[in-house]
Amino acid sequence: MKVGILDSTLREGEQTPGVVFTTEQRVEIAKALSDLGVSMIEAGHPAVSPDIYEGIKRIVKLKREGEITSEILGHSRAVKRDVEIASELEVDRIAIFYGVSDIHLKAKTKTTREEALNIIADVVQYAKAHGVKVRFTAEDATRTDLDYLVKVARTARDAGADRISIADTVGILYPVKTRELFSYLVKEVPGVEFDIHAHNDLGMAVANALAAVEGGATIIHATVNGLGERVGIVPLQAVAAALKYHFNVDVVKLDRLSSVASLVEKYSGITMPPNFPITGDYAFVHKAGVHVAGILNDPRTYEFMPPEVFGRSRDYVIDKYTGKHAVKDRFERLGVKLDDRELEQVLARIKSSEGTRYFRDVDLLEIAEEVTGKVLKPRPPERIEAVVSVKCGSNVYTTSVTRRLSIIPGVKEVMEISGDYDILVKVEARDSAELNNIVESIRSVKGVESTLTSLVLKKM
Numbered sequence: 001m002k003v004g005i006l007d008s009t010l011r012e013g014e015q016t017p018g019v020v021f022t023t024e025q026r027v028e029i030a031k032a033l034s035d036l037g038v039s040m041i042e043a044g045h046p047a048v049s050p051d052i053y054e055g056i057k058r059i060v061k062l063k064r065e066g067e068i069t070s071e072i073l074g075h076s077r078a079v080k081r082d083v084e085i086a087s088e089l090e091v092d093r094i095a096i097f098y099g100v101s102d103i104h105l106k107a108k109t110k111t112t113r114e115e116a117l118n119i120i121a122d123v124v125q126y127a128k129a130h131g132v133k134v135r136f137t138a139e140d141a142t143r144t145d146l147d148y149l150v151k152v153a154r155t156a157r158d159a160g161a162d163r164i165s166i167a168d169t170v171g172i173l174y175p176v177k178t179r180e181l182f183s184y185l186v187k188e189v190p191g192v193e194f195d196i197h198a199h200n201d202l203g204m205a206v207a208n209a210l211a212a213v214e215g216g217a218t219i220i221h222a223t224v225n226g227l228g229e230r231v232g233i234v235p236l237q238a239v240a241a242a243l244k245y246h247f248n249v250d251v252v253k254l255d256r257l258s259s260v261a262s263l264v265e266k267y268s269g270i271t272m273p274p275n276f277p278i279t280g281d282y283a284f285v286h287k288a289g290v291h292v293a294g295i296l297n298d299p300r301t302y303e304f305m306p307p308e309v310f311g312r313s314r315d316y317v318i319d320k321y322t323g324k325h326a327v328k329d330r331f332e333r334l335g336v337k338l339d340d341r342e343l344e345q346v347l348a349r350i351k352s353s354e355g356t357r358y359f360r361d362v363d364l365l366e367i368a369e370e371v372t373g374k375v376l377k378p379r380p381p382e383r384i385e386a387v388v389s390v391k392c393g394s395n396v397y398t399t400s401v402t403r404r405l406s407i408i409p410g411v412k413e414v415m416e417i418s419g420d421y422d423i424l425v426k427v428e429a430r431d432s433a434e435l436n437n438i439v440e441s442i443r444s445v446k447g448v449e450s451t452l453t454s455l456v457l458k459k460m
Ligand SMILES: CC(=O)SCCNC(=O)CCNC(=O)[C@H](O)C(C)(C)COP(=O)(O)OP(=O)(O)OC[C@H]1O[C@@H](n2cnc3c(N)ncnc32)[C@H](O)[C@@H]1OP(=O)(O)O
Pocket: 015, 045, 047, 048, 049, 076, 077, 078, 079, 097, 098, 099, 108, 109, 110, 139, 169, 229
């Protein structure tokens, strides 16, 4: 199967409310995406602002120096000045978009269908005359009259575009319809390749992307963590995993997805929910007793692929949903031997402790000590705990920083305090690399001026 990823974190992703990348961040993200192995990077729309222009310039330089290998694209309206700005940067490809549904023609560009075809042909030819590859994007394609959409695609092709992006701009497709649409376009407009740009308004973007590929699309647009206008587009990590699972295609280096996701989380300020596919904190964490008993025998019972493929590891949590197999395993890992009767008693205590969200190892040891009447061997904590003191900038509303800090994964408690620092954050991490990521996330919150991190060495 021929399919690649166009990553649009730097263009569509930066259209997420509240997200702005600095030039440095843009370059760092582009480098990380290239190292990840995406085929194309939509690096931004250079006519939008001087910093985007500068960022793309530096990305193109890295491409020339061999530091970046993905194809670099600049976005552009069907406006000659936009094309000139993109082509002076010597990007590999200019992606020219034009809204082609009647709604867009009427409300935005105020053109007739015929006029729009002329504009598209004219601007695509103009870009080609600058010696650059051209993708034409039919914006709002999925609400466009199908016969007219075919005319648009043929016009762009005849003017020199070798790729056409079919944009589901308001995210209304569903998979069967998507496959039919792409099969039809591939048949009706030979001589070009198609991209799918799927928005996630109805939560079907990944499914639509796969359906488009079945219909003949060869490039999927995605963003890291699914960033983009409104609710965003196809999340890179989910679609990459789906392509691996269903078609055994490696579109990126899967074991690097997590680190790129963390990087974009840090720079975008948009935190991944813990239940986010593949790279969310809970993507490979199990809970129900039946599930844990299953995975202890064979992880395939409740995992579609091993977490190690994605550079992650498996875990399970203990609360009232737990069963004897999980508790037994947890105590074995802690090096504590309990007989069946003791395990049953521990389990009964866990189940009757209303409202407890997690039983950490230290809590389990405490219960086991009560049940057995023995002092059990204390052991070093298997998770690193730390306290991060945070100083806010002047004129910053501390409570708004507190709120933002409290949703960072790994943050367990946030307190506003008096004294040299303004906020105290208790964090918990699996290892020092994860602790470092959490502290970096704290430092990137708007309003945080400085931090001081203290490791917890012993707790009584
Ligand atoms: C679905 C998508 O996400 S497509 C990508 C959208 N990307 C962007 O909007 C990038 C960020 N945008 C910007 O920085 C600005 O909107 C700019 C620089 C592009 C244009 O700014 P301005 O000239 O101030 O115009 P403004 O944004 O208010 O309005 C858009 C104008 O572009 C026109 N336009 C919109 N789309 C297109 C297009 N694809 N081709 C040509 N003209 C277009 C509109 O008709 C309107 O023209 P008007 O000034 O004659 O009324």
